Amino acid sequence: MSLPTDLCHRFTTAEIKAATRNFEDQNIIGSGGFGTVHKGYIQNEFIPVAIKRLNSSSKQGTREFHTEIEMLSRLRHIHLVSLVGYCDDQDEMILVYENWVAKVSDFGLSKTGPTSEDETHVSTVVRGSVGYLDPEYYRRQHLTEKSDVYSFGVVLLEVLCARPPIMSNLNKEQVNLVEWTRKCCRKGTLDQIIDPQLNGDITSVSLNKFVEIAESCVREKATKRPKMCDVIWSLEFALQLQEFAEKNSHASDIVSENQKESSMPYKEVATIDDDDIFTFSGGPISDSRSTISTKERL
Numbered sequence: 001m002s003l004p005t006d007l008c009h010r011f012t013t014a015e016i017k018a019a020t021r022n023f024e025d026q027n028i029i030g031s032g033g034f035g036t037v038h039k040g041y042i043q044n045e046f047i048p049v050a051i052k053r054l055n056s057s058s059k060q061g062t063r064e065f066h067t068e069i070e071m072l073s074r075l076r077h078i079h080l081v082s083l084v085g086y087c088d089d090q091d092e093m094i095l096v097y098e099n100w101v102a103k104v105s106d107f108g109l110s111k112t113g114p115t116s117e118d119e120t121h122v123s124t125v126v127r128g129s130v131g132y133l134d135p136e137y138y139r140r141q142h143l144t145e146k147s148d149v150y151s152f153g154v155v156l157l158e159v160l161c162a163r164p165p166i167m168s169n170l171n172k173e174q175v176n177l178v179e180w181t182r183k184c185c186r187k188g189t190l191d192q193i194i195d196p197q198l199n200g201d202i203t204s205v206s207l208n209k210f211v212e213i214a215e216s217c218v219r220e221k222a223t224k225r226p227k228m229c230d231v232i233w234s235l236e237f238a239l240q241l242q243e244f245a246e247k248n249s250h251a252s253d254i255v256s257e258n259q260k261e262s263s264m265p266y267k268e269v270a271t272i273d274d275d276d277i278f279t280f281s282g283g284p285i286s287d288s289r290s291t292i293s294t295k296e297r298l
Contacts, residue, residue, distance in 0.1 A: 007073040007074075008069070008072075008073055008083050008084060008085045008086065009084060009085030009086075009096075010085060010086060010087070010088075011085050011086065011087040011094070011096060012087065012089055013087060013089040013090050013092055015042070015087070016040075016051060016053075016087050016092075016094055016096070019040035019041055019042050019049065019051060019096075020038045020039075020040040020051055021040075023038055023053065024038075027039045027040065029050065032129075033060055033129065034052060034054055034055075034060045034064060034065075035052055035053045035054040035055040036052070036053055036055060037050055037051065037052045037053075038050070038051045038052075038053065039051075039099070040096075042084075042096070047099075048099035049084055049096050049097060049098060049099055050081075050096075050097045050098070050099055051094060051095070051096050051097075052094065052095045052096075052097070053092070053093075053094045054092075054093040054094070061093070062093070065086075065088075065093040065095070068083075068095060069083065069086055069095070081097050081098060082097065082098045083095065083096070083097055084096045084097060084098055130165075130166055131154060131164065131165030131166040131176070131177065131178075132150075132151040132154050132155075132165060133147075133150075133151070134146070134147035134150040134151065134222065135150075135220060136220075136221070136222045137150075144222060145227070145228065146222035146223075146225045147222070148228065149217050149222075149225045149226065149227070149228055149231065150217060150218055150222070150225065152217055152228070152231065153178075153213075153214050153215075153216070153217025153218035153225075154177065154178060154217075154218060156210070156213065156214035156217060157177050157178065157181055157214050157218070158177070160194055160195065160198075160210065160211065160214060161177060161181070161193050161194060161195055162195035162197070163177060164177070165177045165178065178218045180193065181193065181214075181215070181218075182215075185211070185215060190211060194207075202242060203241070203242055203245040203246070205241050205245060206238050206239070206241040206242035206245065209234065209237065209238040209241055210235075210238050212234075213226075213231060213234045213235060213238065216231075217231060
């Protein structure tokens with residue numbers, strides 16, 4: 001396969017080493033199945049980039065390297081990380097991305113899906129990250145749109161519980177996040193696994209909706225999972241519930257404060273100034289010595 005030099009830049013090994021200061025450990029910002037990701041700077045240290053280098057021990061290789069370059073060279077979207085270039089010098093396999101924030105990345109194992117309504121899946125050998133794989137895809141080797149919905153549901157649970165999908169150092173029932181969440185939902189103990197930092201920041205009505213969305217995405221049977229467009233709509237609705245509750249809470253605080261003020265005893269008072277001029281007003285009783293009741297004055 002010929003690599004697309006017309007769509008992205010081909011870096012030399014020397015340029016990559018200069019950008020990462022020879023792959024200094026302090027520049028490492030992540031790692032995955034392909035390799036380690038370093039933060040670097042190109043064009044006279046003016047532009048920050050993320051540089052992913054294949055590890056020699058990785059099970060991925062040339063095919064994934066080429067796939068990622070091919071796909072990201074053809075795809076452009078606001079939510080996709082952009083490929084700046086690559087390096088294949090001296091048996092290296094290095095990818096250079098824009099310095100992204102919360103964008104979809106890592107396309108080495110990606111497959112181009114069917115565009116026809118008659119084609120519902122792609123048959124492929126099961127590959128992917130443990131914890132995110134759709135159980136039906138694992139059993140049948142059929143990759144569908146609902147497989148992506150399942151994986152997205154796992155991400156929602158990660159956000160909700162502030163932990164990765166698999167934690168082998170925990171008790172057996174807690175190792176798999178999806179299974180543990182299901183058990184807690186059945187027992188009504190979901191509050192025990194939710195990120196404690198969310199307490200007070202998210203209203204119960206919005207939280208319940210978010211949990212409902214995540215749970216529907218990770219259902220065992222693909223046919224029971226929602227479409228991605230429905231997931232998006234539901235998440236937007238959960239956000240609206242949160243915003244509405246916050247506005248109501250703010251309005252209630254204002255009303256409560258006004259009620260406190262209105263419950264204070266009122267009577268007309270006449271304020272005597274230095275020129276013996278009376279100023280009448282109605283308001284809370286004051287302890288000031290310069291005020292007397294109008295009845296007392298008369």
